[in-house]
Amino acid sequence: MPDASGIETQAFFKTIKLDAIDDSLPQEIKTACGVDVETCLECGKCSGGCSNVRIFDITPRQVVKLIKTGQEKPLLAMDALWACVSCQLCGDRCPAGIDIARIMDYLREKAYQKGIKATRYQVQLFHELMLGFIKKTGRVAEGQLIIRFNLKTGRYFKDADLGRRLFLKGKIKPFSSKIKNREDLRRIFQESIEREEDQ
Amino acid sequence: MSTVKTALVIGAGPAGMEAAVKIGGAGYRVILADRADSLGGTLRQLCSSFPRWEDPADLIAYKTEQINKCPLITIKTKTTVVAAEKNGNGYLVTLGSDGLTSEIQADAVIIATGFELFDASVYGEYGYGSFDNVVNSLEFEALLKEWQENQGKTASPGTVAFFKCVGSRDRAKGLPYCSRICCMYTAKQAGLVKELFPDSKCYVFYMDYRAAGREYEEFVRSVIEQRHVRYVRGRPAKVLPEDGRLLIRAEDTLMGMPVEIAADMVVLAAAIVPGPGTRQIARLFQIKSDEYGFIDYNRNEPAKAGDRVFFAGACGFAVETLGAIQQGAAAAAEVIALFNQPNGEEKNA
Ligand SMILES: Cc1cc2nc3c(=O)[nH]c(=O)nc-3n(C[C@H](O)[C@H](O)[C@H](O)COP(=O)(O)OP(=O)(O)OC[C@H]3O[C@@H](n4cnc5c(N)ncnc54)[C@H](O)[C@@H]3O)c2cc1C
Ligand code: SF4
Numbered sequence: 001m002p003d004a005s006g007i008e009t010q011a012f013f014k015t016i017k018l019d020a021i022d023d024s025l026p027q028e029i030k031t032a033c034g035v036d037v038e039t040c041l042e043c044g045k046c047s048g049g050c051s052n053v054r055i056f057d058i059t060p061r062q063v064v065k066l067i068k069t070g071q072e073k074p075l076l077a078m079d080a081l082w083a084c085v086s087c088q089l090c091g092d093r094c095p096a097g098i099d100i101a102r103i104m105d106y107l108r109e110k111a112y113q114k115g116i117k118a119t120r121y122q123v124q125l126f127h128e129l130m131l132g133f134i135k136k137t138g139r140v141a142e143g144q145l146i147i148r149f150n151l152k153t154g155r156y157f158k159d160a161d162l163g164r165r166l167f168l169k170g171k172i173k174p175f176s177s178k179i180k181n182r183e184d185l186r187r188i189f190q191e192s193i194e195r196e197e198d199q
Numbered sequence: 200m201s202t203v204k205t206a207l208v209i210g211a212g213p214a215g216m217e218a219a220v221k222i223g224g225a226g227y228r229v230i231l232a233d234r235a236d237s238l239g240g241t242l243r244q245l246c247s248s249f250p251r252w253e254d255p256a257d258l259i260a261y262k263t264e265q266i267n268k269c270p271l272i273t274i275k276t277k278t279t280v281v282a283a284e285k286n287g288n289g290y291l292v293t294l295g296s297d298g299l300t301s302e303i304q305a306d307a308v309i310i311a312t313g314f315e316l317f318d319a320s321v322y323g324e325y326g327y328g329s330f331d332n333v334v335n336s337l338e339f340e341a342l343l344k345e346w347q348e349n350q351g352k353t354a355s356p357g358t359v360a361f362f363k364c365v366g367s368r369d370r371a372k373g374l375p376y377c378s379r380i381c382c383m384y385t386a387k388q389a390g391l392v393k394e395l396f397p398d399s400k401c402y403v404f405y406m407d408y409r410a411a412g413r414e415y416e417e418f419v420r421s422v423i424e425q426r427h428v429r430y431v432r433g434r435p436a437k438v439l440p441e442d443g444r445l446l447i448r449a450e451d452t453l454m455g456m457p458v459e460i461a462a463d464m465v466v467l468a469a470a471i472v473p474g475p476g477t478r479q480i481a482r483l484f485q486i487k488s489d490e491y492g493f494i495d496y497n498r499n500e501p502a503k504a505g506d507r508v509f510f511a512g513a514c515g516f517a518v519e520t521l522g523a524i525q526q527g528a529a530a531a532a533e534v535i536a537l538f539n540q541p542n543g544e545e546k547n548a
């Protein structure tokens with residue numbers, strides 16, 4: 001539990017044997033994402049302005065640092081992977097131009113393929129529901145999505161008030177229309193599934 | 200042609216002033232030209248000086264007196280160079296002043312055209328140019344001067360946050376290099392605020408603090424320990440206007456936690472970059488500049504830029520006042536050694 005200052009105490013420190021780490025993870029990220037983590041200045045500008053850092057367990061700067069130190073395990077298990085909204089603010093402001101959103105994407109995919117689930121937020125469920133909507137209609141029906149998500153997670157009225165306000169401001173609609181060219185959409189999904197199977 | 204050789208010194212900041220004093224003192228003529236209307240360069244804008252809390256006005260007064268006492272030095276303010284061509288063992292230089300031009304023969308030239316600050320409005324996230332209370336470091340020196348002059352009569356600025364490395368150490372939108380002096384002057388500025396207004400709060404956001412110089416580390420530590428300026432490690436990400444104040448978002452990278460500060464003023468330690476004057480002079484004398492526009496030096500000769508052209512101070516790279524003075528003296532030594540040759544010939548030319 002956070003104390004008054006907002007600091008959560010962590011369990012025990014584990015010593016990292018730095019000399020036992022090779023550079024395969026940074027290399028992998030370089031090849032897959034075109035990002036050289038060695039250019040990171042460790043300044044924290046990415047974390048300070050990250051849209052969702054308040055619900056991250058590992059800050060964007062630490063993500064880059066963990067790549068540098070080859071710590072794949074915590075990277076694939078972190079909730080930040082699923083809480084990152086790919087807003088690109090971090091990369092946009094980074095003095096080294098490091099595209100953290102791209103790294104997050106890559107790691108997310110890797111975690112998903114390994115069947116690693118988010119522990120805290122059930123964001124995976126959220127992603128799956130959202131993709132389900134897109135697959136069906138070509139659009140995200142925010143209102144329905146939130147309701148369905150909350151029903152599935154058993155938090156029936158959690159966003160009721162927020163939802164009412166968003167609805168009144170016209171930000172979300174109770175029903176969503178379908179897009180015209182659903183055949184194209186079906187193809188996109190089909191192709192990405194095939195591509196995934198090829199890998 | 201007069202038999203006493205003449206050096207043209209362009210720029211009358213601490214580097215140029217020192218060079219003029221030394222060359223004049225050695226018995227050669229000096230023309231000290233500056234486009235500004237008085238001597239002192241950037242020092243005229245500074246409130247107090249690290250690392251000894253000295254008044255820069257004292258230094259300017261001291262050097263000006265030395266210059267005035269030397270009959271061989273001619274001061275030409277509001278003057279700059281408009282043309283230059285090689286002429287025998289020197290340059291035929293056209294000086295421009297208030298639309299009027301005059302020609303002089305210079306047997307050697309010292310460039311001491313100083314620097315300017317990086318334009319911090321490049322960082323939309325900091326709001327420089329949009330929010331009134333986000334200022335750059337030189338604008339803040341002016342405020343400090345004002346507060347010092349009206350001590351006891353001005354309201355406390357409240358909470359002041361200083362951002363270091365703005366435009367420095369940023370290969371994406373700024374410059375990859377470290378501007379070298381901003382760690383020190385930021386400590387000075389924050390320390391001055393705390394001295395003038397003990398109830399104010401000062402936060403310095405830093406990636407590193409670089410205090411490699413005589414008395415520098417002690418200076419920064421004293422600002423932290425005795426004046427209670429808070430250092431927060433992390434490069435701020437965003438400044439948001441909130442309830443008439445400025446909300447700063449950053450990560451404290453030592454704790455690995457997001458932090459926020461509600462401030463009344465934000466001071467940006469903008470990078471040191473070469474000014475347009477330096478580029479222009481480099482073109483006129485056909486000397487090399489580095490990729491950023493700072494005057495480049497000849498291999499093994501740190502004060503030499505080209506044939507009979509030397510340089511000193513921040514036009515070569517970011518440097519503090521003491522360093523600028525030392526470089527001015529070094530460039531002067533080169534000129535004096537050259538002029539002392541029997542025919543004024545350069546040994547290794
Ligand atoms: C915010 C801030 C705070 C600082 N605080 C300190 C401090 O506390 N202590 C310290 O030691 N240092 C401090 N400095 C650094 C100090 O200002 C520099 O070290 C010093 O000014 C460099 O001297 P200079 O002679 O090389 O250049 P400058 O002082 O910049 O002088 C250059 C001169 O050249 C003239 N010039 C430029 N182009 C031309 C041209 N084409 N023709 C004619 N004239 C031209 C300019 O008008 C100017 O007078 C600070 C700097 C900043 C930005
Ligand atoms: S902003 Fe860029 S350089 Fe700074 S810590 Fe984040 S990734 Fe590294």
Ligand code: SF4
Pocket residue numbers: 046049050051052053060083084085086087088089090091100101104
């Ligand atoms: S892209 Fe992800 S990590 Fe980057 S700022 Fe947005 S939410 Fe944060």
Ligand code: SF4
Pocket residue numbers: 363364365367368376377378379380381382383407408409468
């Ligand atoms: S001197 Fe300090 S503030 Fe200036 S660029 Fe270097 S590290 Fe940053």
